[in-house]
Amino acid sequence: MSSLRAKIQDVFNEPACEQNRGKDAKARKEGCSKPLTPGAAAGGCAFDGAKIVLQPITDVAHLIHAPLACEGNSWDNRGAASSGPTLWRTSFTTDLTELDVVMGQGERKLFKAIREIKEAYGPPAIFVYPTCVTALIGDDIEAVCKRAAEKFGLPVVPVNAPGFVGSKNLGNKLAGEALLDHVIGTVEPDDAGPYDINILGEFNLSGEFWLVKPLLDRLGIRVRACIPGDARYFDIACAHRARATMMVCSTALINLARKMEQRWDIPFFEGSFYGITDTSEALRQISQLLVKKGADPEILGRTEALIAEEEAIAWKKLAAHRPRLEGKRVLLNTGGVKSWSVVHALMEIGIEIVGTSVKKSTVEDKERIKQILTDDNHIFEQMVPRELYAMLSEHKADIMLSGGRTQFIALKAKTPWLDINQERQHPYAGYDGMVELVRQIDLAIHNPIWRQVREPAPWDCQPAVRKELPSTKSETATLHVVQEFAGTTADDFGEC
Structure with a gap:
């Protein structure tokens, strides 16, 4: 817990955040997140935030070390999409019971669950998430993960973000810290190039990233890692060899972008792919950062040509609307x-x-x-x-x-x-x-x-019929009524 406390304080002291830089030392230690109300789940907890950031890593097994309800609470709660692996949509949990908690069987059950996942699915990595229950009873998640990684020969990543430590946004940042500590930089790619970039905070909701990637492909720009949308474990492990980073959602992963710049000299900027002007500006900034890091300046001209072509097509389509x-x-x-x-x-x-x-x-x-x-x-x-x-x-x-x-x-x-x-x-x-x-x-x-739907309902209308109807149900009388009211106008009824 002491290491978790230190990690939280480090996340609170985020120098890349302008609001945080304006605080004094005491206010900075209190962090940006509002204190949680016990029993209130609205807005999510730190565990939920960590799961949101990491679950779109599609080929990884995500194991929740907790009672069953913790996994059921946040599983598959976003519209992220995958172009290949589906393992991320399989729900894994140690399903702790009251007896496991009382008898101290949590760590043993976790180790056994890791072994079963390894044998049944053979994933490139397993991410382990403690929750409030397992953190409070003192299960040493990091020790179990380290032992399991040595025993089974695959990365087992502890994501230390139990729900009670703070808000969903704090969990986002703790997930980024887990990637920094255990994933990014652990694999050296053999195909690093001058046009490699990372995109952080892009979740590929409804496949949005797939509308942007073809534009980058046409410019010869390779997305080394999109974190977390449609990501693969080994792509993230090699992310430290990218030349530039685009930050899409700074509230979630600003700490990850800043520390990657400090450790591996990867400059970053914050941009958006929503809207024609912002998409064009994002493409320009990506190209400019790559040129500063040694790419051929001719990419700037190709970027402007691509922007002019795509903007003309888009504005033509929008003219109809x-x-x-x-x-x-x-x-x-x-x-x-x-x-x-x-x-x-x-x-x-x-x-x-x-x-x-x-x-x-x-x-x-x-x-x-x-x-x-x-x-x-x-x-x-x-x-x-x-x-x-x-x-x-x-x-x-x-x-x-x-x-x-x-x-x-x-x-x-x-x-x-x-x-x-x-x-x-x-x-x-x-x-x-x-x-x-x-x-x-x-x-x-x-x-x-x-x-x-904005029209009054029929039962809200109060017709004031001025013409008397015959009190007979014969076919002759019915025909007479139809003929009698054939020329009736709205003036013959009360307003609805």
């Missing part, structure tokens, strides 16, 4: 990099942003938003469901973009809604992703169902 969307109002209830990158992307086609949340955004993210949105009234730290509902029901926005957690607020307010968080079904990164995002917004806003 602009007349239908220009002036439409969007409420963005998300956070992190999407709080500014999606804002910029939507404003490029004339969509008005009536509000964007910055709950999970860094200081750098907030500064970018202020540069894009000159009105601070459109920026909110957190909006409670009641306020969201009031804003939507008063028709101050034509559509809300958010995660699945708030979709029912929009549906209750009879307002179009589109998922842009991890559960989304469509990729929105890169040039093609931007076109798809605009297309989905267009479809959602102009879906005829919204006109229908």
